[in-house]
Amino acid sequence: MMNQMTKQPKTPTLPRGYRLIDLSRDRDIETFDITAWAFAFEAQEKFAECFLDMYPWERGRGIEIADPSRGKVGALVAAHSSHALHMKVPGGTSIPVSGLTWVGTHPGHRRRRLLTTMVADHFERSRARGEAISILYAAESAIYQRFGYGLAARERRVRIKRRVKLRPIPGSEALTVRLESADIDRHAPIVEAVQAARLRPGSLSEIPEGLFHEHFLDLEGERDGFERLRMLMIYDGETPKAYALFQRKDRREYGNPKGIVKVNLWGSVSAAATHRLWTVLSDLDLMDVTEAGKIALDDPLLHMIIDERSLTSTVRDNLWLRILDVKAALEARGYEADCDVTIELTDARLPDNAGVWRIRVDGGTAEVTRIGDVGDPADLGLSIQELGAAYLGGNALESLQNAALVDERTPGSLHALSLAMRSPVSPVSNISF
Numbered sequence: 001m002m003n004q005m006t007k008q009p010k011t012p013t014l015p016r017g018y019r020l021i022d023l024s025r026d027r028d029i030e031t032f033d034i035t036a037w038a039f040a041f042e043a044q045e046k047f048a049e050c051f052l053d054m055y056p057w058e059r060g061r062g063i064e065i066a067d068p069s070r071g072k073v074g075a076l077v078a079a080h081s082s083h084a085l086h087m088k089v090p091g092g093t094s095i096p097v098s099g100l101t102w103v104g105t106h107p108g109h110r111r112r113r114l115l116t117t118m119v120a121d122h123f124e125r126s127r128a129r130g131e132a133i134s135i136l137y138a139a140e141s142a143i144y145q146r147f148g149y150g151l152a153a154r155e156r157r158v159r160i161k162r163r164v165k166l167r168p169i170p171g172s173e174a175l176t177v178r179l180e181s182a183d184i185d186r187h188a189p190i191v192e193a194v195q196a197a198r199l200r201p202g203s204l205s206e207i208p209e210g211l212f213h214e215h216f217l218d219l220e221g222e223r224d225g226f227e228r229l230r231m232l233m234i235y236d237g238e239t240p241k242a243y244a245l246f247q248r249k250d251r252r253e254y255g256n257p258k259g260i261v262k263v264n265l266w267g268s269v270s271a272a273a274t275h276r277l278w279t280v281l282s283d284l285d286l287m288d289v290t291e292a293g294k295i296a297l298d299d300p301l302l303h304m305i306i307d308e309r310s311l312t313s314t315v316r317d318n319l320w321l322r323i324l325d326v327k328a329a330l331e332a333r334g335y336e337a338d339c340d341v342t343i344e345l346t347d348a349r350l351p352d353n354a355g356v357w358r359i360r361v362d363g364g365t366a367e368v369t370r371i372g373d374v375g376d377p378a379d380l381g382l383s384i385q386e387l388g389a390a391y392l393g394g395n396a397l398e399s400l401q402n403a404a405l406v407d408e409r410t411p412g413s414l415h416a417l418s419l420a421m422r423s424p425v426s427p428v429s430n431i432s433f
């Protein structure tokens with residue numbers, strides 16, 4: 001539930017000559033066209049058909065031209081939507097969040113604050129639905145901080161050499177391996193079952209149908225030399241414990257096999273299943289390297305590897321998180337330690353978030369109360385972006401203070417809140433949207 005707002009957010013300031021509209025399936029061709037313009041993808045007919053199944057129409061919003069000085073009245077020039085998602089938060093519960101997606105402005109209408117308007121619209125509508133948090137994957141990572149999104153989770157992208165050597169993990173050998181060509185009807189329930197059992201903060205625990213269509217999309221002619229999509233499943237008896245959607249590509253160097261395995265989507269819920277999953281994926285005949293992303297910074301795989309250098313990796317932004325309702329968001333997650341701390345929070349875009357908040361944690365749950373305005377005394381000072389970055393436990397408040405992004409005014413308060421907000425494991429979202 002949203003808390004009682006004391007100040008209303010600013011209404012989106014729509015630039016002159018444009019109007020905001022609901023997008024429904026009867027604007028599908030235009031929506032696809034704008035999205036293709038924004039993301040520079042080929043608007044081939046086959047993909048357009050699939051896009052219809054992927055796009056969350058019930059939450060689609062657009063901006064169209066309202067004044068002939070801007071172009072043809074009624075023409076769509078920008079669009080966005082959001083998925084109704086459920087995300088695991090520290091403490092193990094799953095909360096409804098709004099997953100901003102398919103955001104695009106036609107190149108001919110860029111830099112006129114259409115994105116700014118759409119984000120404000122997204123905030124307003126998400127809050128009205130009772131979603132206290134917005135999350136996103138950024139196409140370009142420099143865009144979203146200005147809107148108060150904090151980088152809540154980072155991921156590793158790895159290249160694993162053939163036959164990676166892992167420490168023995170009890171139970172791994174006893175698991176059953178199934179390999180099939182990917183089929184959305186047969187395999188979406190497996191993905192769903194594994195996701196529902198994941199505890200890691202940032203994990204999506206329920207997946208909307210459109211997202212399945214996105215991840216099982218496998219158009220002939222779009223494979224870039226890779227085979228059709230395959231599904232690996234690891235079972236303990238009849239219970240799925242891990243899955244991977246992957247594709248192989250045959251390559252030769254001087255006649256020697258140097259194939260690539262590309263893992264598009266994967267998830268696991270036990271150490272034994274993780275062990276078996278990567279053992280199978282890194283030992284497929286004719287393949288030389290396995291590439292994967294969405295690996296948490298402390299994923300069990302990283303602890304199992306015997307030769308650390310058999311894996312090369314880069315770290316990238318994973319999940320950007322924006323707190324839309326401070327009280328609801330902070331009370332929804334669990335805490336690792338008790339504390340009683342006041343924070344002075346700034347939020348330029350949602351003024352009712354700004355002010356002094358008291359966070360009292362007792363036995364793992366928080367009671368959060370607004371007790372003052374910006375400028376009133378508080379133990380700590382920080383912005384909504386930093387609170388978002390710390391929310392899933394992926395960034396300690398102390399590390400943000402080391403970067404001068406959190407201001408400690410009462411000695412000891414930073415450590416107390418930082419300890420309370422930490423997560424025993426690093427957050428990651430393993431399903432992009």
Ligand SMILES: CC(C)(COP(=O)(O)OP(=O)(O)OC[C@H]1O[C@@H](n2cnc3c(N)ncnc32)[C@H](O)[C@@H]1OP(=O)(O)O)[C@@H](O)C(=O)NCCC(=O)NCCS
Binds near residue numbers: 109112140
């Ligand atoms: C990114 C995109 C949506 C921006 O749309 P827009 O209508 O031009 O954005 P706005 O005019 O509202 O710009 C808002 C601010 O973001 C900044 N910005 C926009 N795109 C940016 C980018 N790629 N990198 C860094 N900053 C960016 C603008 O400079 C502006 O800054 P300001 O508030 O300091 O003036 C548009 O360029 C686009 O469709 N890009 C391709 C698709 C894409 O990347 N979508 C985002 C998916 S997550």
